Amino acid sequence: MSTSLLVRSSLPRALAHRAALRSVAVQARANSTVSEHKYVAGGPIPKGGPNDAVTFPPPSPTHGSYHWVFERTLAAALVPLTAAAFVTSGTNYPILDGVLGLSLIAHSHIGFDQCIVDYLHPRKFPILGPASSWTLRAATLAATVGIFQFNTNDIGLTELIAKVWTA
Amino acid sequence: MLSHKALGLSTALRQAAFAPRTLRNNALLRNTIARRSVQTKTIPAGPAADAILNQQRIKRPSSPHFTIYQPQLTWIGSIANRVTGVGLSVLLYGFSIAYLVAPGTFDSTHVIEVVRDLPEAVKYAGKFILAAPFSFHAINGLRHLAWDTGHFLTVKGAYVTGYLVLGATAVSSVALTLIK
Numbered sequence: 001m002s003t004s005l006l007v008r009s010s011l012p013r014a015l016a017h018r019a020a021l022r023s024v025a026v027q028a029r030a031n032s033t034v035s036e037h038k039y040v041a042g043g044p045i046p047k048g049g050p051n052d053a054v055t056f057p058p059p060s061p062t063h064g065s066y067h068w069v070f071e072r073t074l075a076a077a078l079v080p081l082t083a084a085a086f087v088t089s090g091t092n093y094p095i096l097d098g099v100l101g102l103s104l105i106a107h108s109h110i111g112f113d114q115c116i117v118d119y120l121h122p123r124k125f126p127i128l129g130p131a132s133s134w135t136l137r138a139a140t141l142a143a144t145v146g147i148f149q150f151n152t153n154d155i156g157l158t159e160l161i162a163k164v165w166t167a
Numbered sequence: 168m169l170s171h172k173a174l175g176l177s178t179a180l181r182q183a184a185f186a187p188r189t190l191r192n193n194a195l196l197r198n199t200i201a202r203r204s205v206q207t208k209t210i211p212a213g214p215a216a217d218a219i220l221n222q223q224r225i226k227r228p229s230s231p232h233f234t235i236y237q238p239q240l241t242w243i244g245s246i247a248n249r250v251t252g253v254g255l256s257v258l259l260y261g262f263s264i265a266y267l268v269a270p271g272t273f274d275s276t277h278v279i280e281v282v283r284d285l286p287e288a289v290k291y292a293g294k295f296i297l298a299a300p301f302s303f304h305a306i307n308g309l310r311h312l313a314w315d316t317g318h319f320l321t322v323k324g325a326y327v328t329g330y331l332v333l334g335a336t337a338v339s340s341v342a343l344t345l346i347k
Contacts, residue, residue, distance in 0.1 A: 072315050075308055082305070105263070108256035115253065139260055146263030154266075155275045163275065165294065166347055167283040 055123075071110050078103055090156030097156040101147040104157075109140040240329040248307045251300035291344060298343035303336040 057063075081100045090097040113136060122129035151157060236242070266273045282290070310328045313319055319328050
């Protein structure tokens with residue numbers, strides 16, 4: 001009884017079994033049509049059959065761990081930058097002012113991007129998601145140029161906040 | 168595609184299979200392990216079945232989750248961090264883009280003039296409305312960085328640091344508002 005069990009559980013048969021299953025699944029995916037249902041707010045976006053596996057984005061350290069490290073390093077760097085900006089003035093330390101402005105805009109961009117990924121993911125919003133991403137990039141570019149112009153042609157960010165606060 | 172499945176006590180079977188030879192011919196063992204064998208056939212669902220299932224999925228409601236979760240310091244603090252961050256960033260982006268588009272209207276002298284001519288109460292209220300989100304976001308950011316280095320990652324840690332952040336935010340907001 002036990003020896004027959006050992007004979008039955010052979011590795012080649014298991015591999016052939018798996019290969020057969022995989023070909024059936026590929027067939028099923030090829031046969032299933034893309035759903036043409038209108039999206040209902042809060043509802044699912046059925047693509048393919050209900051038994052198709054969830055697709056995942058390709059793993060990449062640029063969008064994964066490097067992004068995470070950069071985000072935290074930037075946030076940590078903002079702490080001494082802001083403290084320094086509080087105690088000095090923009091006119092005396094214009095480079096500090098510029099670095100603070102750039103860091104704040106980069107930090108804001110990353111924050112906005114996380115909101116888009118959380119609430120307007122392209123998987124669920126195939127048009128609005130990417131549109132928001134590109135709008136954000138354009139806005140970040142415009143804001144960077146604007147801050148640069150303000151720091152160059154005007155009194156600078158820290159000086160403005162100081163003067164408006166004590167106006 | 169047919170597959171033979173052995174239903175029943177598979178773990179017991181495995182143990183019996185690898186038990187020492189003296190135990191294998193045990194009549195007791197043979198009688199306690201029941202084994203049946205069935206044939207199963209996989210029928211992959213075609214596109215018609217998928218269409219029906221997808222129609223059901225569209226109509227199927229989801230149970231309340233976000234609307235019924237009890238307010239807690241953990242997630243209220245988290246969403247407050249995001250809301251304050253987004254608010255401050257919208258202000259920063261708004262001003263930068265406004266200055267880029269219309270530098271004559273939004274240059275520093277005009278802005279300072281407009282603010283100076285506001286009544287005192289409005290000035291204090293405005294300063295508090297700016298100081299409170301900034302203080303909360305900055306101090307809660309420190310809490311986040313502490314978590315990222317592996318500290319306070321317990322329920323107790325989250326609550327203790329959370330209340331500390333709230334207290335520090337209150338003190339900081341008042342202090343910043345009162346700067347003349």
